[in-house]
Amino acid sequence: MRKKTAAGTGLNSAAGHLVMVLMSIFCLFPVYWMVATSFRPTNAIFETSLWPTTMSLDNYVYALNAIPIVQMLVNTLVVSVVVTVIQLFTGLLAAYAFARWRFPLDKLVYTGVALTWLVPFQVVMIPNYLLVAQMGLLDSVVALILPHFASALAILLLAQSMRSFPKEVIEAARMDGARSWRILWEIMTPNLRGTIASLAILIFISTWNEYFWPLLLSRTPENSVIQIGIQMFMTAEGNQWGPLMAASTMASLPILLIYVILQRQVIQSFMKSGIR
Amino acid sequence: MTLSSRGATAPARRSGVWRVSPWLYLAPAILTLVVWIYWPLVDALRLSFYQWNMLPTSPQLFVGWENYQRIFALPKFWQALRNTGIYVLGLLPLSVLIPLAIAIYTHDLPARWRNIYRAIIFVPMIIAPVVAAAVWRWLLDPGYGMVNLMIEWFGFDPVKFLADPKVAIWTIIAITGWKLIGFSTLILSAANANINPSLIEAARMDGASKWEIIRDIRLPLLSSSVLFLVMMTILLGAQWSFTYINVLTGGGPLGATTNIYYLLWDFGFSTMSVGWGSASAVILFLGFGAIAFVLFRLIDRYSFHDN
Amino acid sequence: QAIPATIDQPVTITFYNYNLGSAGIGAEATRKLINEFMAANPNVTVEGVPYSSADASRIQADLAAGLPVDLVQTVFSDLDFAVTNFGAQALEDIIPAEELTAHFAGMHPNGLKLGVLNGKTYGLAYTFSTPVLFYNADLFRAAGLDPDQPPKTWAAVKEAALTIEEKTDAEGFAAGITGPSAGDWLFQGVIRSNGGEVISRDRTTLKFAEPEAVEAVAMLRDLYDAGVYDSLDIAAAMEGMAAGNFGMYLQTSAVQGVLVAGAENNFELRASTMPSFGDKPVRPNNSGSALTIHTTDPLKQRAAWELMKFLTSEHGYTIITSEIGYLPLRPAIVDDPQYLGDWIKAHPLVQPNLEQLDVLEPWDPMPGPNYRQIVKTMMDSVEMAVFGGADVQATLADAQANAQALMP
Amino acid sequence: MAELVLSHLKKSYDGKQVLHGVDVTLPDGHFVVIVGPSGCGKSTLLRMIAGLEDVTEGTISIGGIVMNDIDPADRGCAMVFQNYALYPHMTVRQNIAYPLRIAKVAQAERDRRVEEAAAILNLTEYLDRRPAQLSGGQRQRVAMGRAIVREPEVFLFDEPLSNLDALLRVQMRIEIKRLHKRLKATSIFVTHDQVEAMTLADTLIVMNGGRVEQIGSPAEVYRKPASVFVAGFMGAPAMNLIDASVDVDGLVALDIAPHLPVAEAQGVAKGTPLVLGMRPEAITLSFDSSRGLPATVDLVEELGGSRVAYCTVNGRELAVVLPPSDERYEGREVYLQFDRRAWHLFDRTTGTRLDNLVQPRASTRRLAEA
Amino acid sequence: MAELVLSHLKKSYDGKQVLHGVDVTLPDGHFVVIVGPSGCGKSTLLRMIAGLEDVTEGTISIGGIVMNDIDPADRGCAMVFQNYALYPHMTVRQNIAYPLRIAKVAQAERDRRVEEAAAILNLTEYLDRRPAQLSGGQRQRVAMGRAIVREPEVFLFDEPLSNLDALLRVQMRIEIKRLHKRLKATSIFVTHDQVEAMTLADTLIVMNGGRVEQIGSPAEVYRKPASVFVAGFMGAPAMNLIDASVDVDGLVALDIAPHLPVAEAQGVAKGTPLVLGMRPEAITLSFDSSRGLPATVDLVEELGGSRVAYCTVNGRELAVVLPPSDERYEGREVYLQFDRRAWHLFDRTTGTRLDNLVQPRASTRRLAEA
């Protein structure tokens, strides 16, 4: 007869922990290296000690002087927050339509939304640029936001979790006299917090990290975003490693901080969301 | 309050409202998607049959299927196609297998450890691709990169991670995977945590060992999530690696790291020919659309609803 | 509609400049020049627009969007396309001849040639440089070589590289001839130095699979086969050199800044001219960009021309050379203490670069709308022939046939 | 005033008809229970009344007004759902107040009505909890509270108790009945639990396969089931239904005991296949071999207050209710005696009740009770 | 052989004790039902026997072997879960065969046993379906099939029927009982439905708050509940429990009718607070004012075969079972008469039964039946 073996003990799990620790190093080390390098003085930049032997803020000073990093961070934050909010808003509206009603062509429209996911950005890049130019919005933060008013990811994900929301609760609200608008905002939305939170995180991260569209649009550093700032330290004549890492650290820091603070909620909301 | 007064204040026929309201709710999203994605896409379909440099002053020259023919005749087309396959196959362990193992393994860990590991693994996800590319480039440098110093410390020759044609593609795959592991792990952990615990208990009662439970119960029940990630990997894997290829290798050395997506971008979008670019776009869209269709069918088939 | 002689009303021009797209000295020097110009010409507002030299889609998109594109820092390889599609104007067509003559006085004739296409001057060389063989004098010494006698021919390069590899831990030789962001400029110089060329003088036929070219490529292949030359991306090679891990490095003089910074307190960095094929003359060509005027508005043309003149003046080149690291097109300022005199003395490395001005040839742009694909096809095949173990002749011939089909 | 009239009500989903024409008039203030097996269309009917489903054909009128096209909120109906359908993110107070908030009832008035409803339902101390913090019975009461505050003219209940455990179900059943006495609103209660149906209904509607099988008071339905279906459906343990036929002599004979003609069938053609129903309470069991039909006891279920014996007679199983005792019956030979006053006779082909057709005859009576 | 002995079994979760020492010996082949209200520890106990929960203190032995540290699979137990716990990705056949596959039973033998189990459970025609394509009852049978094929020595059921509707529950109950007769394996069945408990058990274990309140046959438990809790828990409608006390004369007197001393309490100190229990079946109701306690009928529930009247006597509610009739009782004044043979007396402080202490006296008898 087999003896019971309690989960998570013994040699087996020690090996598992070892693997996980290695995995963690794999995931964290590059991030650590970025931060560590950003503090190395210029002449020690190719140094390979794990810990910078001499710490210096030169790279930060240089980076802050070379490009308007603070302004760029503010722009990035504004763009990310606004895009997140708007995309959630349009996503909620559209998802609600799909989840709530059957209407002619609904399947087709749904598929159409899903397919936009497959359209490579490069396809729409130039036409979008022309459109933005026609609107006179070049070199403006608004132009960074406009094409992101809606996304397939948000719509599909929200529609999926709305579909699994108990129909009876909606019907109860209908009986109580709520019209669709109220049902969406007073009944649906508060109950999709998990999905909305994790979706918001995904949208925020991907907007924060967006590169190609801002690259196409940016004309003056003051009106562009941090990823462009980072890219400005990478040139054909060689990368300016120190300032590049300093700028990268500054670009990652806010989002890293948010993550560290909200880490538990982030993971919880993913666990509870329909993202599976 | 009498019924008749209620009846009188009742809104007009519901059926009428029904027809408009979904469209009202959809309007902002659809408008956005049509303006910013579908209109350019449709235009691309048309332009893929023309030669044009996009300048208002130049004429649009109808060339029929020539743009398509040229793309298929590109010497690197088939290499890129094969590489795309390698990308997908190479990414699968990182975007699916390892996360699957981690999700299953960490599930049985004490909550504290579980959360710590999952939190750490998610970190690469929040690092910008450009930054990730720069940092990895640094770490992998044959001369002064940490990774190579480690390798030398173990007594091996340094590896030219980005310059050796045999290694470079795997390097790009590893970096792409590094960014993805956290996301996949989270998705699979969520799916795993949602497996009804009494199924696991039933299997334990049935005598299944830990491994048998994973093989017979967990994996089949995770199959729809796994397929979803496989689909994402196939459809978007090439896109995800784009930034790294662009920043780190430019498709080289010797075209070793190019993939269909990068190649078409390189020959299509980055040059001045709208026709080429559009034809490339159409090929990508249709090709991946077809794959998506098949995969969606598969996912439908392999989703099991437990109770 | 001749351009006005003076600017007596406010005018705004755009200046598409790829130095503005990165952080650091290049951008700062550019902004400084622009500001100085605006201070001197209060009626002109210059709007610097950054773009990426890797692809000119920003310019194309802006033209398509109907935005004003007035003055552009055009990479030489894009010059043909800039003329045929982006409406770059021949200076002879818009600027009074006497003004041109006056401004061209004192410019190196080889430098002036660089911006000439089909007999007309479309651009003035702005930020440009030549290929230079950097070498690590410390490694030379360690390998028992004489750092005062740098290799002058490819054969000598091979020999020195072999010695370095044998005697030290370092690699022998690296070059920026191939690679994703290399383009074909250095390659063009290598082929020419062996008496060949990549494209016929009338710019209708590709010739990179002709015997001279094949021979040159075979030579590079031989370096690779000998184990002294590896395929490295630009950054890896440059940083390797900067970190002291390479004996020799053939690359544009524009990377000098990075190398100097790396060499400081580390090793002695020196430079020599591009290697030759035996006795054949070295025929280096330039990298970099020219200034091209695109606007058709006479007033703006005047403003653009004024800016162009300012940037290519003695003062302009002084800043470009001393602060960005490119070459002055006006030889006189090199020794003039008012301009670069002191700086050149303090920076002897730039010397071989200056020497090569006398034999400089233009970087030929490929013609037609598919010019980038042509370059790509050619350079891919070169890479394949040198590093990929493929048969040199067959690979180049095959690529030439493919590329020829892309010619207009 | 709030009389509810359904006429020729039909419903199809994608062309598949699930309600085949329902005609019912429900008087104001009545407590009506709709009972029937799963899938027979109970919920569909209720939801049509509520306005949550479109009407395919026919009309629904409440208080004389045709409601077919009126919005659910404006029909004066309140509904209590099987799974409570509480708003998970709102407290009990907010849940109950929600319909009032929508109706823009003033805060003070709203509070008053919520407190009142909470008091009626013993929810006062839970008003600030969320649904997740409540037990099943409490949730059910909140759902009811939300219905009550609207002061609806018609209450609709869709199996509101089926998610509760047995004990709670009994409690809630009584509470609902009390509430109805107090509020006197017309109530329609859907269930497939026949105890619930019997105990709650003023009027019972038995449905089967999208049709109404019988409408009547619970006692009526129990005592005079209109069809074999109703007979088998209502009552636990279920009525014994035995095949029978009219023999050559015009007498009703059981197939399991053809020598035992039990009644005279008036007006029924000879050979007509019949079904005879006997409630388990209407059969008595004894060890006296001189009386009744011989049978074997297979299984006895102890119910505390009574026991149910499952006996086999000629291969056919009959349930018999026994009084409590310690007697061991299982496996023993017994004799069954039928109380002929409680016989039910049905046409086996149509399933309909054949009433007043069974006339006990002296001869048969003797036999049956022998 | 498969006798199951639990001794001093305790269980704590994070220091919070939920089982306070359970001592039970279950003979081989018995059908044991554990019944008790929600949260009393039934599932915990069952899962400890199964090996799915660790034992905090005490021992579990099956067939004489201490099982505390044995893997669940090797205890010879099979378990049927409340939510069926069928493997959704396997067909019925694969589900049932799974334990055999794990045990590496040869294909042919495996098939044979699966077919056999399917035949017993009437599942043969569903063998190739997936669980999602089955009804609740069918799923429950598959779960049972999976347990059967293992030929376990002990069957464990955790509320296996509570997800089924009322009708199916009755059917499945009977099927389980039949199956047990056939397989004769020791079975432990957890439920909080007392009808299920009564009808299924050979031995009934009533639990409350992590303790065993009573062990005995269903009839024993019903007729002689060992505590107030058991008395109130078993039986529907529930036993009427009325506060009483021993008066100055040593007589038991009801608080609601102090002038009506009903019995002599032997060996109980005067003034001791008591609880008197009377089953609703043991009370009779009449309109004859000369007999019994005056009461008002609040509500009558029609059950078809019987009716339950809820009456108020001095503010205290008593349930009374009435025979079927058309008589309208509601709101009327009636008189209640108690069958003194069915009185149950409990110590109000400890809740335990005071047996043999109630001796009807001539005088009291007269009064009570007066």
Ligand SMILES: Nc1ncnc2c1ncn2[C@@H]1O[C@H](COP(=O)(O)OP(=O)(O)OP(=O)(O)O)[C@@H](O)[C@H]1O
């Ligand atoms: N939205 C729908 N689309 C198609 N068919 C439906 C729909 N809703 C119900 N049906 C069908 O209508 C019939 C009646 O369903 P209904 O839900 O009214 O039954 P019910 O009596 O309430 O059953 P239960 O007791 O299981 O709740 C069923 O056959 C069902 O399959």
Ligand SMILES: Nc1ncnc2c1ncn2[C@@H]1O[C@H](COP(=O)(O)OP(=O)(O)OP(=O)(O)O)[C@@H](O)[C@H]1O
């Ligand atoms: N994993 C656990 N951690 C902490 N407490 C638990 C756990 N499982 C059960 N409990 C507690 O143990 C007690 C007994 O729970 P158990 O599930 O055995 O009750 P039960 O009698 O089966 O109830 P039900 O009829 O609702 O199923 C409850 O108070 C419960 O809250």
Ligand SMILES: O=P(O)(O)OC[C@H](O)CO
């Ligand atoms: O300015 P340079 O010298 O970096 O030249 C630009 C490159 O040649 C463009 O490919």
Ligand SMILES: [Mg+2]
């Ligand atoms: Mg229903």
Ligand SMILES: [Mg+2]
């Ligand atoms: Mg339980």
